[in-house]
Each structure stands twice: as C-alpha cells, then as structure tokens.
C-alpha cells in the first residue's frame with residue numbers, strides 16, 4: 001500500500017518536472033512544437049469533461065458546442081465588455097456551465113444513442129447560432145484581433161505580466177500546464193471521493209441508485225455542468241491563443257474527437273483523456289508529412305487501436321496487475337466453493 | 346396503524362389499465378403479499394408505490410402524507426424502498442461496496458463534504474462499512490464481500506439485492522418475486538430471512554408467484570386480476586375465495602386453449 | 604407557393620426516409636449507431652457519378668453498381684470490424700466509437716479516391732411537370748418514384764419473405780431469434796449490408812439532381828439522426844415518418860427563413876420535443 005502511494009507520487013513528480021521544466025527547455029523557441037503541446041493540453045482539459053459524462057454513463061458528443069460557447073463568451077467579454085482575460089476566462093467557463101445546466105436538465109433524461117445523437121446535434125446548433133446571432137458574434141466573419149491576455153495584478157502586485165511584453169508562446173504553454181494540472185487534480189479528487197462512488201452508481205444502474213435514495217437527476221446535471229465548465233475553459237483558452245473565434249472553431253468533428261480521445265485513453269482511468277488526447281493529437285500532427293494520406297492513416301491507426309485495446313491505452317499498464325488480481329480472485333472463488341461445500345456438507 | 350394507504354390508484358398505458366382503482370391498507374409490521382396471474386399489474390403497482398412510475402390517478406398515503414408521483418429518491422428517503430424483479434445490482438463494484446453505497450440516504454454529509462472528505466463524511470463511511478458487513482453476514486454472504494458483484498452466482502445476487510434494500514434502512518420494503526427460481530430449500534431459507542427482516546421492525550410488501558411460500562409467509566394477501574383488486578384477506582380466506590380460484594383457473598383454461 | 608413547398612417537402616422527405624430507414628435497420632439489428640451512414644451515402648453518390656457520369660454507362664447500371672459496392676462495404680464492416688468488437692464488449696460506447704472511426708476512414712478514402720471537388724452528372728430525364736401551382740422537374744419525380752419503390756420494396760421484403768422475417772425476429776430479440784434457429788451472424792451481415800445499400804441508393808439519386816462532394820457525409824448523418832430521433836430509433840415506421848416530417852419542415856423553413864436558421868429552429872424544436880417524448884413518436888423505451 002505504502003509502496004504504491006510512493007511510486008504514484010514519484011510518477012507525479014517526474015511528470016510535473018517534465019511538463020514544467022524539461023519540455024519548455026527543449027522546445028523553447030520552436031514555436032510549432034510549443035503550439036502543438038499547448039493545444040494538446042487545452043484539448044485535454046475539455047476532454048476531461050467528456051470523460052466525466054462517460055463516467056455517469058452518457059455518451060457526450062456535444063463538447064464542441066460548449067467549447068464554442070466558452071470561446072465566444074470569452075471573446076465577447078474581452079472585446080465588447082472590455083474585460084480582462086483573467087476575468088473573462090473563468091466567466092466563460094461559468095457561462096458554459098449555466099448553459100450546460102439549462103440544456104442538460106431536459107436532455108440528460110435520454111440515454112444511450114438518443115443522448116449521443118442529441119448532443120451531436122447540439123454541436124451543430126451552437127455553430128448555427130454563432131452564425132445567426134451576428135450582432136453579437138460577428139456571424140461567419142467571427143471575432144478577430146482579440147488582444148493577448150493583459151497583466152494580472154492583485155493589490156498592485158503583478159502576478160502575471162502582460163503576455164504581449166513576454167514570450168507569449170511560453171506564457172500560454174505555462175498557463176495551459178497550470179490549468180491542466182488543476183483540472184486533473186480536481187478530477188482525481190472527485191472520482192476518488194464519495195461523489196465518485198455516486199457517479200459510478202449512476203453509470204451502472206440509475207434505477208437502483210434512485211431506489212436507494214440517490215438524487216440521480218441532480219448528480220447528472222452536476223456532472224454535465226462540470227463537463228461544460230471544462231469545455232468552456234478549454235474553449236476560452238484556445239480562442240485566446242488563436243486571438244480569434246469563428247463558428248467553425250469547434251465543430252462536429254471536434255466533438256467526435258473529444259469522445260475518441262477519452263475512449264482511446266481509457267474510460268476507466270481519470271488520466272485516460274490526457275493520454276488519449278496527447279497520443280492521438282500528437283500522432284495526427286506527426287502524420288502531416290503524409291499529406292492527403294494523413295487522415296486515412298490516422299483513422300486506420302485509430303480503428304486498429306480500438307480493436308487491439310478495447311479498454312484504452314492505459315489498460316496496457318493494467319495487464320500485469322490485472323492478471324495478478326484475476327488469479328487472486330480465482331483462488332478466492334475456490335475458497336467460496338470450498339465454504340459452500342462445507343455449508344452444504 | 347396503517348403505515349401505507351393505497352387509494353383508488355390507477356395506471357393506464359394507452360388504453361390498457363394496468364392498475365385500475367386499487368385500494369388497500371398496509372399495517373405497520375405486517376407481511377402483505379400481492380398475488381395475481383401474469384400481467385395482472387403487480388409489478389406496476391409496486392412501481393407506482395415506489396414512484397418509479399407516475400400514477401394516472403389515485404393516492405398513496407405513507408405515514409399520513411401523499412407520496413404519489415414524487416421522485417423515487419425522495420420516496421426512498423422517506424423510507425419506502427423497492428427491490429427489483431430482475432437481479433439488479435451495481436455489477437462492477439464488489440458486493441460490499443454495493444451495500445456500502447446503498448447506505449447513501451443515511452449520509453449526513455453534504456456533497457461538498459463528500460468532495461473534501463469532511464469528518465462527518467469519513468465517520469459515515471466507516472460506519473456504513475461496518476453496517477454493510479453486518480448485513481452481508483446476516484444474509485449469509487459475508488464471505489463474498491470482496492468479490493466483484495457480476496461474478497457472483499445467482500443465489501448470492503438475490504441475497505445481495507436484499508442486502509441493498511436493507512442497507513437503505515427502509516420502514517417499508519417492497520420485494521418483487523424474491524423467491525423466483527429458487528428450489529424448495531432455498532425458498533425455506535429466504536422465507537426465514539424475510540421473517541427476520543420483519544422482526545427488525547420493517548413492514549414488508551411482497552409480490553410472489555410461489556403460492557405455498559405466499560400462504561405460509563403472509564399475514565394478509567391482496568389479489569389482483571386484470572389490474573383490479575378482486576380479493577383481500579388472510580391466506581385461509583383467500584384460498585377459499587371463489588373469485589380467486591376462478592381467476593387462476595380461468596387463466597389456465599386460456600393457456601390450454603392456446 | 605404553398606403547393607411548391609409541399610412538393611419540395613415530399614421530394615426531400617422520401618429521400619430522407621430512405622436514409623433513415625438504413626440507419627434504423629442497422630440500429631435495430633445490432634444496436635449500433637452507424638456514424639458512417641452519411642459517408643456511405645456520399646460513397647453511393649460517387650459510385651453513381653463514376654459509372655454514369657464518367658464511364659457513361661446507363662443510369663440503372665450505375666444504381667446496380669452502387670448497391671453492390673455499398674453491399675460489399677457493409678459486409679466487410681460488419682464482419683471484420685463490428686462483429687469482433689460487439690462480441691467482445693457489450694458496452695454500447697465501443698460500437699459507437701468504432702462507428703465514428705469507420706466514418707473517418709470512409710471519408711478519408713472517398714477524399715483520396717474522388718477528390719474534394721463538387722461533382723455532378725447530366726440529368727437522367729428532362730422536362731418539368733406542373734402540379735397545381737407547383738413545378739416538379741422530371742428528374743425529381745424520378746427520385747420520388749424510385750425512393751417510393753425502394754421503401755415499398757423494403758417493407759414488402761421485411762413482411763413477406765423468409766429473410767425479412769428472420770431480420771425482424773433478430774431486431775426484436777437477438778437471443779430469442781438465435782434460439783429459434785436464426786443464423787444471427789449471417790443475418791446481421793445481411794442487415795448491415797442492406798442498411799449501407801439504402802444509404803448508397805439515396806446518394807445515387809442525389810448526385811443526379813444536385814451533385815455531391817466529399818464533405819457532405821457528416822451533415823447527412825446528422826440529418827439522419829434527427830429523423831431517427833423524431834420517429835424513434837429502431838422502428839421502420841418511425842424512420843419513414845421522421846424522414847417525411849423533416850423533409851416537410853425543412854421545405855417550409857427554407858421558404859420562410861434565411862439560410863442556416865431553419866436548422867437552428869429544427870434543433871431547438873427537437874430538444875423540446877425529446878424532453879416531452881424521449882423516444883420519439885414511435886420508439887420503444889431505450890430502443
């Protein structure tokens with residue numbers, strides 16, 4: 001027990017050093033690579049939300065919608081309300097979460113393919129809304145020239161300098177890293193707390209959960225609101241990096257990708273979405289040399305991965321432990337049979 | 346005193362009245378069985394009482410309060426808990442965790458308390474674990490507490506379903522066909538367990554097809570046919586009731602006719 | 604004016620019904636939501652484009668080639684992708700994600716083989732007829748007639764032939780069908796192939812009217828999902844009704860609203876509708 005905790009901590013420490021020190025050192029100045037890593041981290045944040053909806057037993061293909069809502073909310077707050085990015089981004093997350101609650105409450109009653117289909121339609125609805133509400137969103141032309149994040153000052157003390165005065169790529173990288181770490185720390189805590197148990201009870205049997213007094217409607221909405229919040233934050237961050245947002249910034253494809261990231265990382269593991277997002281997003285970028293064959297090779301790889309590892313990439317590490325657990329369990333089975341025989345005899 | 350009063354309860358599915366103006370009372374501390382041919386509306390009646398279905402009309406008065414068509418988790422929190430006809434459990438959890446989580450409605454901590462693992466939440470957790478072990482032992486399945494539920498054999502699953510129901514600490518427990526698929530010996534055992542549950546101070550409402558078991562276990566019986574109550578009384582009264590005999594015989598004729 | 608709207612609605616509606624029918628068939632048989640449905644439709648359109656438009660062979664031959672191609676795609680997908688995954692995992696996520704993967708695969712294949720240009724073919728028939736105040740080009744009439752024949756044929760096949768009955772048994776209860784001696788593997792394959800064919804045939808007809816491009820697939824899938832949500836997943840009558848309703852609403856919307864707003868209203872209406880009727884007009888609870 002002690003040993004696993006220490007080894008976990010060691011892994012965590014190494015990961016932190018790699019993310020916060022080594023990667024920036026290797027890639028500083030290489031704008032393309034910094035950009036790819038930063039984007040992968042932002043996508044991982046939104047993917048964490050999709051994972052959580054999977055965790056309560058819903059297939060969510062609407063994350064693109066909430067990322068788009070967050071992106072627009074952030075852009076509009078900065079451009080029209082002249083707010084600081086540091087206020088606009090959290091507000092964008094909150095705004096996405098509120099929309100998530102309003103839409104989630106009715107549609108979370110749906111299950112299975114119905115929920116999947118309606119969330120997919122949601123992504124398209126968000127895009128069409130962005131196009132139609134042109135007085136607010138600029139229609140198809142989008143919102144462009146969004147300024148870089150300004151300085152964050154508290155009591156006259158500069159916590160974060162104005163991004164335009166420093167290496168903004170590195171600054172965005174660190175911001176993404178901090179957000180990513182905070183997101184997954186909170187998710188880890190959530191899943192390993194009693195709330196995680198309640199979520200798992202929803203995933204496994206909603207009727208039974210409500211028969212023992214679990215307020216399933218409320219928990220579903222909470223999970224969906226967290227998911228939408230993370231999408232909003234991810235979307236707002238992405239828009240800040242791009243300094244622009246269009247109705248196509250997040251579309252159906254993106255929603256589908258979020259879902260695939262979670263699945264291929266492993267639906268049973270909190271850190272599945274990070275692994276899935278990084279592996280898939282980086283390999284997609286890595287295949288760029290293939291030009292028009294890139295999507296083909298990518299999709300073949302993805303299908304192969306699904307056939308080979310139906311429980312996701314992280315189940316690879318599980319292999320040995322699983323076998324050990326299984327043999328322990330079968331030993332126990334034997335014991336059960338034994339005691340049964342005794343009880344009968 | 347009546348713990349539960351069902352008044353003129355009706356449920357229609359389209360044109361079909363699955364439960365039709367059914368009224369009866371359940372006295373505190375009794376074992377009341379509901380019997381009737383297949384499709385008579387027994388399961389539907391259960392779902393109405395536990396609020397898993399919305400009633401078309403009528404009332405369910407529990408401890409003086411109308412609970413009809415409230416959310417199921419609210420009804421559960423008041424003390425009316427159902428078990429399921431199928432062996433419905435949390436498949437991917439261990440048997441013990443199934444029962445621990447079933448203590449949920451006794452939890453004093455808030456969701457925030459759960460998240461931060463507040464002291465109350467931790468105390469609750471420890472207490473629930475203890476109580477869960479006690480319940481599993483009581484039902485004779487304590488030794489499989491650490492098995493993943495989906496791997497358990499059928500008899501154990503049924504006991505686990507019962508354990509989940511008990512863990513929710515109901516005052517009124519609804520069992521849908523608890524003896525289905527059991528052999529004589531197992532039924533004897535299960536009947537004893539139901540007695541035990543009643544002796545813990547619970548009121549038990551039971552749907553069951555196994556007539557010998559029903560006659561043995563019930564204080565009173567309500568008979569449904571085509572959604573309507575056709576009889577109510579003690580086991581001996583029911584056995585002699587002509588309408589009941591007809592309902593069951595009529596059903597058999599039909600089956601022969603097929 | 605209104606007559607034109609109705610004629611347009613019927614024209615789109617029957618095609619949509621054809622698309623939804625294939626989607627619902629695959630869902631009913633295998634509990635798989637076929638994300639690649641729109642891509643199958645686009646593939647069908649391109650096969651017809653190639654056989655009829657490029658090679659200059661007769662249109663009916665192009666239709667046959669389309670049906671064959673899509674049938675083969677369906678068989679391959681079922682046998683080598685869905686069957687192994689469904690056998691191994693009962694979680695519906697797995698099959699759904701696999702379906703999303705196959706959609707990407709098909710789309711990138713189509714892009715490589717047929718390019719990204721919008722392609723059209725010469726009209727199959729010419730002339731226009733007038734119904735009341737509405738104009739109906741003969742090409743569209745042909746589409747309506749062919750779609751209606753395919754839908755009718757499909758229903759008759761399901762009702763009155765032995766394989767049709769086997770498919771229905773399979774859709775109703777997989778295990779019971781197996782016990783009754785239905786060869787579940789073969790019929791799943793046949794059903795998947797038929798679903799793919801229906802999508803392909805709808806695409807084949809589209810190319811003769813308004814042409815096709817490789818990017819259409821996702822949007823067609825979304826439309827198919829809408830129809831199935833309206834009618835209820837896995838129900839034949841629901842697919843047909845859903846298709847006709849969507850065609851009609853779309854036609855009315857395009858008459859009254861500018862561009863994309865029709866679908867904005869359709870989506871909002873759909874969410875409200877599903878909040879009231881979670882499994883559509885004719886669906887069974889949870890498919």
Ligand SMILES: Nc1ncnc2c1ncn2[C@@H]1O[C@H](COP(=O)(O)OP(=O)(O)OP(=O)(O)O)[C@@H](O)[C@H]1O
Pocket residue numbers: 358361363381382383384385386387388389390
């Ligand atoms: N959700 C539903 N929608 C439509 N009809 C239903 C529904 N649930 C039950 N019914 C119908 O209501 C009637 C009563 O069903 P119910 O399940 O209550 O019978 P039961 O007495 O429990 O039968 P059994 O002894 O077979 O369990 C049946 O005719 C059934 O087909």
Ligand SMILES: [Mg+2]
Pocket residue numbers: 387388389430
């Ligand atoms: Mg029943």
